[in-house]
Amino acid sequence: MSIEVKDLTYTYSPNTPYAATALRGVSLHIEEGEYVGIIGKTGSGKSTFIQHLNALIRLQSGEIKVYDIDLNAKKPDLKKLRGTVGMVMQYPEYQLFDETVEKDVSYGPRNLGLSEEEIRERVREAIELVGLDYEEVRDRSPFELSGGQKRRVAIAGVIAMRPRILVLDEPIAGLDPRGKQEILALIKKLKNAYSPTVIVVSHDMDSVAENCDKVALFADGEIARFASPREIFYDDELLSRTEMDCPSVVKVVKELERLGKSLPTRPVTKAELVAALTVGEGV
Amino acid sequence: MNNIVFGQYYPSGSVVHRLDPRVKLVMVLLYIVTIFFVVDYAMYGALFLFVLAVALLSKVPLRILFRTVRTIVILVLITAVINLFFTQGEEMLFSWKFIHIYKEGVERAIKLALRLILLMLFPSLLTLTTTPMELTDAIESLLSPLKIIKVPVHAIALIMSIALRMIPILMEETNKIILAQKARGADFDTGGALKKAKAMIPVLVPLFVGAFRRADELALAMDARCYSSVAQRTKYKVMHLAVRDLIASLFCLAVFSLVFLNKYLWHFDEMILSLFG
Numbered sequence: 001m002s003i004e005v006k007d008l009t010y011t012y013s014p015n016t017p018y019a020a021t022a023l024r025g026v027s028l029h030i031e032e033g034e035y036v037g038i039i040g041k042t043g044s045g046k047s048t049f050i051q052h053l054n055a056l057i058r059l060q061s062g063e064i065k066v067y068d069i070d071l072n073a074k075k076p077d078l079k080k081l082r083g084t085v086g087m088v089m090q091y092p093e094y095q096l097f098d099e100t101v102e103k104d105v106s107y108g109p110r111n112l113g114l115s116e117e118e119i120r121e122r123v124r125e126a127i128e129l130v131g132l133d134y135e136e137v138r139d140r141s142p143f144e145l146s147g148g149q150k151r152r153v154a155i156a157g158v159i160a161m162r163p164r165i166l167v168l169d170e171p172i173a174g175l176d177p178r179g180k181q182e183i184l185a186l187i188k189k190l191k192n193a194y195s196p197t198v199i200v201v202s203h204d205m206d207s208v209a210e211n212c213d214k215v216a217l218f219a220d221g222e223i224a225r226f227a228s229p230r231e232i233f234y235d236d237e238l239l240s241r242t243e244m245d246c247p248s249v250v251k252v253v254k255e256l257e258r259l260g261k262s263l264p265t266r267p268v269t270k271a272e273l274v275a276a277l278t279v280g281e282g283v
Numbered sequence: 284m285n286n287i288v289f290g291q292y293y294p295s296g297s298v299v300h301r302l303d304p305r306v307k308l309v310m311v312l313l314y315i316v317t318i319f320f321v322v323d324y325a326m327y328g329a330l331f332l333f334v335l336a337v338a339l340l341s342k343v344p345l346r347i348l349f350r351t352v353r354t355i356v357i358l359v360l361i362t363a364v365i366n367l368f369f370t371q372g373e374e375m376l377f378s379w380k381f382i383h384i385y386k387e388g389v390e391r392a393i394k395l396a397l398r399l400i401l402l403m404l405f406p407s408l409l410t411l412t413t414t415p416m417e418l419t420d421a422i423e424s425l426l427s428p429l430k431i432i433k434v435p436v437h438a439i440a441l442i443m444s445i446a447l448r449m450i451p452i453l454m455e456e457t458n459k460i461i462l463a464q465k466a467r468g469a470d471f472d473t474g475g476a477l478k479k480a481k482a483m484i485p486v487l488v489p490l491f492v493g494a495f496r497r498a499d500e501l502a503l504a505m506d507a508r509c510y511s512s513v514a515q516r517t518k519y520k521v522m523h524l525a526v527r528d529l530i531a532s533l534f535c536l537a538v539f540s541l542v543f544l545n546k547y548l549w550h551f552d553e554m555i556l557s558l559f560g
């Protein structure tokens with residue numbers, strides 16, 4: 001069990017006229033090695049939830065355990081927690097600050113208190129993992145890079161801490177189709193490298209259906225359903241109640257059904273759709 | 284952040300909130316002037332009751348109002364102590380080596396502390412019941428006679444309102460950046476002053492970069508819509524004086540004139556003393 005959340009409730013600015021309850025009794029178990037998608041309309045509490053996972057938000061009520069780190073403890077080991085849960089916030093490129101790419105990426109590992117040698121090693125590896133040329137970019141200012149490159153440098157800054165759990169808040173928002181594909185491929189690569197557990201908040205149903213093992217559907221501060229993409233995206237009542245869209249593969253299947261062609265399986269990825277379509281034709 | 288106005292604004296929709304912001308602003312200015320004419324404890328008490336009455340009317344919890352005083356506690360203490368020790372007088376209360384405390388010093392310290400606290404309370408009530416935008420509009424309206432002598436009142440008001448509008452955005456951005464750097468293991472809470480200052484660099488640099496980016500975008504967007512500060516424009520919310528504004532003004536003016544009457548004509552302190560003595 002890598003993450004265990006029980007009955008998490010959170011209110012912003014409690015006891016003021018601006019009080020806003022963002023989470024109501026959220027419980028979730030995430031196993032090591034799972035690729036979890038978090039979906040839900042804006043304001044449903046997704047960001048608030050994931051920010052709890054590395055104690056960026058102080059627990060108000062409920063329980064959270066990340067591996068053996070108990071966030072309900074009096075003084076949880078925050079350094080260890082932040083080395084374990086790598087958080088890539090929304091628009092991470094806006095967090096870059098140092099003179100050179102190398103220095104910026106080394107900020108996280110340095111805060112973990114690693115040796116200089118270890119830091120250099122991790123920084124090089126992280127920059128190469130995100131697909132940049134270490135020798136070429138190490139001494140450049142992060143501010144002179146292109147948008148996509150900046151986002152990669154920012155992600156490198158998080159994975160240089162070698163987190164076992166990688167959490168990303170809308171990592172493909174505001175990117176062009178090619179940039180989206182690159183980042184999604186990068187997340188897969190990172191999952192195989194150090195971070196077996198990946199949690200991604202996304203509004204892109206296609207990529208969620210394509211990549212995730214499980215999907216947590218947030219609605220109004222609660223988890224409406226935590227299940228496989230297949231169970232969620234074929235539940236019309238659930239989707240319309242939570243104002244969610246389904247991925248294009250599912251739309252195709254529904255259109256086919258409307259035309260009188262029903263499939264033997266319920267595909268959610270493109271590969272599954274192709275397999276389902278070709279099966280009957282004996283190819 | 285769902286249209287939250289920054290700072291202190293405490294929405295309760297009371298009658299004080301609905302008063303014309305110009306009236307509130309002028310009354311606060313008069314109040315500040317009045318404070319300096321208070322001479323005796325009775326008047327401090329009267330003004331305190333006045334502030335309390337307005338606070339109750341405004342439905343702002345007293346706890347929140349008095350919290351604003353916390354920010355000046357140190358200032359109050361320092362001025363009080365300085366006055367206590369350095370005021371010379373006739374009636375010595377206490378003397379030890381080079382420290383001499385006179386009755387006049389005690390009195391002065393108390394009165395200054397009261398004055399500072401009262402100076403803080405009423406203007407705080409203004410910002411608690413008036414949004415920054417309303418205040419900017421009020422200032423623009425009150426300064427508009429200066430347009431005759433070619434003061435760019437509208438441009439000044441626009442700069443003020445953009446600055447005010449930017450504050451909550453920048454605060455939100457600061458929070459986000461702090462969270463992001465914390466996620467990268469940043470530690471803002473431990474270490475000496477120098478270490479803490481250094482820890483802020485990863486927050487300040489992105490903040491400034493973002494602020495310049497936003498300023499650029501805003502200027503571009505305004506240009507794209509042919510914004511001009513000399514054009515005649517109408518207001519979304521037009522300010523009208525209402526009967527309640529007249530009543531509020533009269534009430535305030537009555538209280539303020541009490542202070543002046545007390546200073547120049549009567550002396551409540553002596554009256555009260557003679558009643559009991």
Ligand SMILES: Nc1ncnc2c1ncn2[C@@H]1O[C@H](COP(=O)(O)OP(=O)(O)O)[C@@H](O)[C@H]1O
Nearest residue numbers: 012020021022041042043044045046047048049
């Ligand atoms: N810093 C904040 N202060 C006050 N309210 C907030 C803050 N952040 C989020 N909220 C509120 O909490 C709710 C959940 O927000 P969030 O977790 O950001 O949702 P999502 O990421 O799903 O869009 C929303 O109603 C939002 O208005």
Ligand SMILES: [Mg+2]
Nearest residue numbers: 046047048169
């Ligand atoms: Mg969000």
